[in-house]
Amino acid sequence: MLTRIEHRGPDDTGEIRRGNVWLGHQRLSIMDVEGGHQPLTDAGATTYLVANGEIYNHRHIREDLGHALFETGSDSEAALHALIVDGPAGLARLRGMFALAFTTQDGDFLAARDPLGVKPLYWVRRDDVTLFASELRAFDVEDRPLVETFPPGHCWSPAGGLVRFADTVPAHVRPARRAEEPGVWERSLVKSVREAIVTAVENRMMSDVGVGVFLSGGLDSAIVAAVAAEYAAEHRQPLPTFAVGSPGSADLAAARRVAEYLDAKHHNIEHHEVVMSRQDAVDALPRAVRAIEHYDPSLVRSAVPNLLLAEYAVRHVHAVLTGEGADELFAGYAYYHREPFTDPDALQAELVRTVGELHHLNLQRCDRASMAFGLEAREPFLDRDVIELALSIPPEHKMIGPGIEEKKLLREAFEGWLPDEILHRGKEQFGDGSGAKEVLEEAVRSSPDVAAAEGVELRNREEAGFYAIWRQELDGIRPDRTLGLFATT
Missing domain, CATH: 3.40.50.620 (HUPs)
Incomplete structure (x- = not known):
């Protein structure tokens, strides 16, 4: 599966297996070219993350969580520590475009996609395995009839199932008032x-x-x-x-x-x-x-x-x-x-x-x-x-x-x-x-x-x-x- 999407990240390849979770990543090196290899991990090597996209507010997250936690200049590391500190609620901290997968040494797992779906994510749910990938071509032919679009603004874990964490258009967003005269504004x-x-x-x-x-x-x-x-x-x-x-x-x-x-x-x-x-x-x-x-x-x-x-x-x-x-x-x-x-x-x-x-x-x-x-x-x-x-x-x-x-x-x-x-x-x-x-x-x-x-x-x-x-x-x-x-x- 990883080889079929090599074009998305031709600069580096990384993978890990922990328990029954396997994470693979094709890297396009943009932030911290030397130190941003994925899967990213914390200092104790107990949690791991692969992410596609950009976390545009990663500097603010570093300030909030403390620079001591961070070991690279990769913007994706902000997502790693937000999830370590806050669990799935940490997704609310992230401003950007992303599809990510997160796992722990104990086998906990979470996948998520940004609220607008700027970055792609697809999945296959079978009785024996759940598969994720950034493109349709990644999946084996026998799995392709089962492929679905992973919905934007959602996360999934084996324990919690599919959960919405953000709306594409937030529910509170409504036009402020009727315009008295079209084309005229303050x-x-x-x-x-x-x-x-x-x-x-x-x-x-x-x-x-x-x-x-x-x-x-x-x-x-x-x-x-x-x-x-x-x-x-x-x-x-x-x-x-x-x-x-x-x-x-x-x-x-x-x-x-x-x-x-x-x-x-x-x-x-x-x-x-x-x-x-x-x-x-x-x-x-x-x-x-x-x-x-x-x-x-x-x-x-x-x-x-x-x-x-x-x-x-x-x-x-x-x-x-x-x-x-x-x-x-x-x-x-x-x-x-x-x-x-x-x-x-x-x-x-x-x-x-x-x-x-x-x-x-x-x-x-x-x-x-x-x-x-x-x-x-x-x-x-x-x-x-x-x-x-x-x-x-x-x-x-x-x-x-x-x-x-x-x-x-x-x-x-x-x-x-x-x-x-x-x-x-x-x-x-x-x-x-x-x-x-x-x-x-x-x-x-x-x-x-x-x-x-x-x-x-x-x-x-x-x-x-x-x-x-x-x-x-x-x-x-x-x-x-x-x-x-x-x-x-």
Whole structure:
């Protein structure tokens, strides 16, 4: 199982067996490259932990628990000691993206996944054994019909079973009040949005091996790049940015404009472009479907350029920031502004729903396409504080109208940070702006018709083609148990 996900952590391999518990880990070395080998253990070698992801508040946890407990600079060690000190309640201390497994010398065991499901986790429950892994491909063929998605915000132990420790969207988060006039808000709200996003980006800049930005040229990734560039300049660091698109594509041109603007301002941008030919996209298609372990057309279209970008970017950095999540929080997609979501309550409910489904969709694509090459993607807009603030904003403030463009509040929060033509650039899907959509639709027109295969409902010929590739790679997997089909609108 560990060998099948070696690509997720090509830097190191570690494993231990204690009693009837076995832990294995493929490491991508980002924090404490020399000392962060996993499984991590305490000074007495009585507890062990493997973790995938990042604990962004690990320094605060060190302060709270006492630096004397810690033996490495690894952020994952904060999770180890939080669980030692507080047991499962220690999960509430963790701010970040993670899937982890923890065991003691006596055979106690706990597995857990972050509240949003940014980091993947799957499991198989048999009478004689319970298995966990970060990707579907890790499981043996005979176990694949039993594979399920491990739910975000939950932990599991043999003694306590499956327990929710955090909601994806906390129950207390509700819009503060009805907006009296759409598109008009207090300056304090603009300031709060900007400060929350700036803090989230800065927290995700932690690394001992450098961080870059995936820069699509759209508003969301441009905001992330602008904040990251300022942080990097303050710390006298370069900021690599990476863009992908077909020759002459809108995304490449817009990303180049952002990079030039930020470099003129901070003198620290190292911009890279991956020019994707039609043949590049066609050749990458089966690799992309296999990598993301999904066949949804919108995900596959964006996964192809994403995969090519990750393959290039990993030569320069081990981690990148992305703009994922902003559209779900600030109503960036066109369908949010059509019936029935022109009603504020319906819009709010749909935003909450789509944030909760991200782990099945864009987050799965984002994680797999990058980790296929041992590159970690980080999503500042999906910071817990940003989510809570964004979903507490009256939904009327996210609705469009005469003179009110989508995500107006977000655009206003970052006036002066970006060129005006980028700040007010309209929404374009990544797979469309990069030039991949038409190429990939054409590439699968001659695929075998498997629309009735195994009773799986497929929506069009394009999806049938992607499904044929997916099924060839992941024979035995039940998509209804692992993909949350179908959550897109």
